[in-house]
Amino acid sequence: MILDHRSTTPIYMQIATWLETEILKEHFKQDEKIYSQYQLAEMFQINPATAAKGLTLLGQEKVLYDKRGLGKFVSPDAKKIIKNKRKNDVLVKSIEKIVMEANHLEINESELLQIVQQVYREKGGEGK
Amino acid sequence: MIIHCENVSKSYNASKVLDRISFQVTEQKITGLIGRNGAGKTTLLKMIAGFWHTSSGNLEVFGNDPFNNLTVSANTIFVDDQMAFPETLTLWDLLIEAGRFYQHWDAGLAGRLFEYFQFNKKQFHHHLSKGKKSTFNMIVGLASRSPLTIFDEPTTGMDSAVRKDFYRALLKDYLAHPRSILISSHHLNEIEDLLEDILLIDDGNLVLHTSIDDMREYAIAITGNYSQLDAWINGKEIFHKEKVGINEMYVIMKNDVPTEEIERYGFHISSVSPNDLAVYMTNKTRGGIDDVFDSK
Numbered sequence: 256m257i258l259d260h261r262s263t264t265p266i267y268m269q270i271a272t273w274l275e276t277e278i279l280k281e282h283f284k285q286d287e288k289i290y291s292q293y294q295l296a297e298m299f300q301i302n303p304a305t306a307a308k309g310l311t312l313l314g315q316e317k318v319l320y321d322k323r324g325l326g327k328f329v330s331p332d333a334k335k336i337i338k339n340k341r342k343n344d345v346l347v348k349s350i351e352k353i354v355m356e357a358n359h360l361e362i363n364e365s366e367l368l369q370i371v372q373q374v375y376r377e378k379g380g381e382g383k
Numbered sequence: 384m385i386i387h388c389e390n391v392s393k394s395y396n397a398s399k400v401l402d403r404i405s406f407q408v409t410e411q412k413i414t415g416l417i418g419r420n421g422a423g424k425t426t427l428l429k430m431i432a433g434f435w436h437t438s439s440g441n442l443e444v445f446g447n448d449p450f451n452n453l454t455v456s457a458n459t460i461f462v463d464d465q466m467a468f469p470e471t472l473t474l475w476d477l478l479i480e481a482g483r484f485y486q487h488w489d490a491g492l493a494g495r496l497f498e499y500f501q502f503n504k505k506q507f508h509h510h511l512s513k514g515k516k517s518t519f520n521m522i523v524g525l526a527s528r529s530p531l532t533i534f535d536e537p538t539t540g541m542d543s544a545v546r547k548d549f550y551r552a553l554l555k556d557y558l559a560h561p562r563s564i565l566i567s568s569h570h571l572n573e574i575e576d577l578l579e580d581i582l583l584i585d586d587g588n589l590v591l592h593t594s595i596d597d598m599r600e601y602a603i604a605i606t607g608n609y610s611q612l613d614a615w616i617n618g619k620e621i622f623h624k625e626k627v628g629i630n631e632m633y634v635i636m637k638n639d640v641p642t643e644e645i646e647r648y649g650f651h652i653s654s655v656s657p658n659d660l661a662v663y664m665t666n667k668t669r670g671g672i673d674d675v676f677d678s679k
Contacts, residue, residue: 261654263652263654297554300551300576301577302595
């Protein structure tokens with residue numbers, strides 16, 4: 256991943272989102288140790304404090320848990336928590352934008368649903 | 384606590400260069416000192432390094448008044464493009480002497496950087512180009528592993544490839560050997576990812592001291608219909624506003640308004656990079672370069 260500096264999303268949240276995706280892809284499994292703030296700092300060329308903030312965020316959301324002195328680990332419910340959060344935060348928000356854009360373009364509901372179905376047939380199942 | 388600065392001022396003759404600056408820097412952080420030309424960055428750094436006296440106020444580095452202090456000078460290195468080295472020593476001799484001077488010197492790192500940047504052992508410092516001088520000074524600064532490492536505009540004259548290498552080397556070495564680093568630069572966009580904290584000074588005053596993560600969220604940019612947006616910002620704290628396009632306005636303001644409220648008006652929100660924010664926050668009263676031409 257390359258950090259997007261023009262985005263309104265702060266760097267530490269981009270790091271958190273990237274880690275979430277890694278967990279969803281099962282590059283990190285349940286109870287597996289995740290990257291440390293120093294490894295993330297090195298990988299993304301950022302200050303370790305920024306990386307730590309991303310890890311802390313995932314700790315607060317219970318995606319990661321702490322083992323004192325050993326670092327942060329993927330919690331058993333991690334995937335469920337991430338999927339839930341993304342459904343509400345990312346998916347619903349994205350759809351709101353799409354619906355607003357459809358309004359601008361005077362595309363009605365059934366036309367929009369058709370487009371969604373078509374895209375789903377083409378792209379669905381990708382990115383798993 | 385590495386640096387404790389309380390109401391520190393510095394005047395030359397009648398002009399005040401720094402005016403009652405107060406801040407504290409805790410251990411093992413990379414702090415960026417940002418400000419425009421003549422804002423007082425070098426003056427502040429040289430007082431912290433113990434090169435110059437303060438005019439008034441209380442300045443402590445490692446718990447000591449830095450001026451003429453042995454503890455401070457043994458634990459601090461000040462790197463800029465005017466570092467003075469003995470003219471009779473070759474570059475390689477300079478590295479060997481530096482190794483005798485700095486307690487934590489890493490000769491291996493110095494040697495590897497020296498080779499990577501293709502210096503010649505028999506060259507002399509005063510024969511180097513501007514960019515090469517800065518590169519060599521940077522090597523000394525990194526290899527010294529000083530508990531307080533100060534870089535004052537370290538990339539002067541470096542081309543962009545060397546600057547990138549420098550930032551990477553700085554971060555890698557910091558991760559392996561955490562220490563307190565102060566770095567001043569005009570290129571905030573190039574160094575912002577490296578920084579933990581930022582000190583923004585303008586015209587001798589401290590404008591902002593915050594973490595870089597908070598600075599990224601400190602302000603937002605709003606674009607919208609000129610008259611609507613102009614009415615909406617009335618009474619709000621604005622860092623910058625300008626007319627764009629035919630009848631649109633671009634405003635930078637403090638990020639303390641709910642997104643929903645802004646979107647309800649149909650305004651567009653975008654982020655403000657720390658670099659842009661620094662420029663706008665230190666440019667408040669002077670208008671823009673356009674004014675120079677428009678008032679002709």
